[in-house]
Amino acid sequence: MVVWRDISSSEDDEDEPLGEWLTVEQSCYIYCADEFRRKAGLNHILDKWNTPLGYCSDCSGMDTPLYALGMLLGDKKDCIQYLSNSECNPAAQRFLRMNHPAPLQSKSDIFQKDTWQFRQSKVGIYAAGFPCTPFSSLHFDTSLLGEEQAKPMWETIRRIKSLRPAAGLLENVTGFKRVINIVMDVLHKQLPEYKITWVELDQKNMGSPTTRSRVYIILVLEELILRHAVINFEKFVADMVSDFDMPTDLHWRDLLLPKAHPVVKKTMEDRMRKTMKPGKQSAGWMKKHREWARNHKVTRASGTFSKLYPGLVNQLSSRRELKALDLHTRRKGRFQIANTSQSIHRMSLTYCDAPVPCLTPNCTFLLAKEGRFLCGLEALIMMGMPVDQIKWEPFSDRALMKLAGNGMHVRCVLAVLCIIFRAFNRQKLAEYLAR
Structure with missing residues (x-):
């Protein structure tokens, strides 16, 4: 059979x-x-x-x-x-x-x-x-x-x-x-x-x-x-x-979809609708940020990320993300990729054209030069999935990212x-x- x-x-x-x-x-x-x-x-x-x-x-x-x-x-x-x-x-x-x-x-x-x-x-x-x-x-x-x-x-x-x-x-x-x-x-x-x-x-x-x-x-x-x-x-x-x-x-950018692709546009629009809405934050994140800044001798970081990447701020979903990116960019400057899903001490940033970091079910990869986040369909492509032969349309961007990460x-x-x-x-x- x-x-x-x-x-x-x-x-x-x-x-x-x-x-x-x-x-x-x-x-x-x-x-x-x-x-x-x-x-x-x-x-x-x-x-x-x-x-x-x-x-x-x-x-x-x-x-x-x-x-x-x-x-x-x-x-x-x-x-x-x-x-x-x-x-x-x-x-x-x-x-x-x-x-x-x-x-x-x-x-x-x-x-x-x-x-x-x-x-x-x-x-x-x-x-x-x-x-x-x-x-x-x-x-x-x-x-x-x-x-x-x-x-x-x-x-x-x-x-x-x-x-x-x-x-x-x-x-x-x-x-x-x-x-x-x-x-x-x-x-x-x-x-x-x-x-x-x-x-x-x-x-x-x-x-x-x-x-x-x-x-x-x-x-x-x-x-x-x-x-x-x-x-x-x-x-x-x-x-x-x-x-x-x-x-x-x-190069990993060869695997990205064009910015005009409907999936990319929809992902960006969805993120902008959710941007900075008040929500429950992990306990003690501000304390962790202060401790990290103190250990890495980073001072007066507020606004650093916004000045370097003004078009990306309206796609972030929380103050925790923004504050962490402020501190990281103040310390090392411009980056290529940032995984904003992690706490500040685990937030991985790529500062050169190194391979894309490990895709995980809950990762959120901010692509600095592209001015947007990696979408779930692109994550499937990076995992080598035959996206031209599978039905992915009924799934949300978050669901596709989790499927790829798992x-x-x-x-x-x-x-x-x-x-x-x-x-x-x-x-x-x-x-x-x-x-």
Whole structure:
């Protein structure tokens, strides 16, 4: 049963212009699977692919691995069988329903009882991006694996044990390294039939002008791995990761939409309507600002930001943002990007043409030269999502930003999938999936 469909060719979308507004740079950035296939030496394997490949995901967000898998298989993507997913976020649930065909089993909660409607099908690829809150560097006061939000991770391990997929990828923030040794010990004990390792990947090392470092745990059934790869799986994976190192000739501004784009104009108008409205501010922010200014020897900062960027003040949503930007610009002058969502001591500012800072669900990136904030659609583009083939119009700018911030980067997922496919013994994999 084939359950993949090409979104761009659906009858419902005949009147919608898909892709005319993407620039050549944006299109090349998004549709980069051929480069990854070539670097991994997979063309001769994937061009002849004819085996049904079951796919399952949990805590999947936009289910980026499904997009990446389709891009990687190209005209063979009809072999993908979308078997199961689970996602508790309402906006992500809506995105999945609108942009992916219905899987054979779908749950709003990973802990819902399994009905195993797809048990007659073998799982080829299993992907999960379990919650990062307990492990995030922004939450140092958590009990890590003891947190309630860490429970989905243990459930993913249980599901891998039960589903026994040919391979799997698990993604989380770099703060997960604080518990990686404990989790790897559990994985090795619970899943002895798998070769398991982990890598830290950042798309800025894979031709992207954006940065987002994440931990990926890679699992492959030992019986399906090529002999030379199984001897030292960790070295095999590390060597392949280095193969994907590629410079970028793109600047992050190449991925932005023009200021006249309807989405950009609407985002700016919405921000101006909300500007500086009185609202509840975080407790003690003024005290934190005074302490920061004292520690960094910044005095008489009021009005500094307004003088340098007069057109941006009416897009700020709070006095806290304005005061923090006053202090930062007084200290170092003009900047390129500022993440105004964070408190003053965490507010990251980019003062040169460095990669775009890490996109997070609640980030608000102020683009100084452009005179506006980054919009959610641009965040999707920076994450490598095929925005010319997905339905994003019904979502608010804030919802799109959160979807992008919670998602996996397409390039990193492409790299992991290439590693998995390169490790497979194709004949043994075909036999396993056909059982």
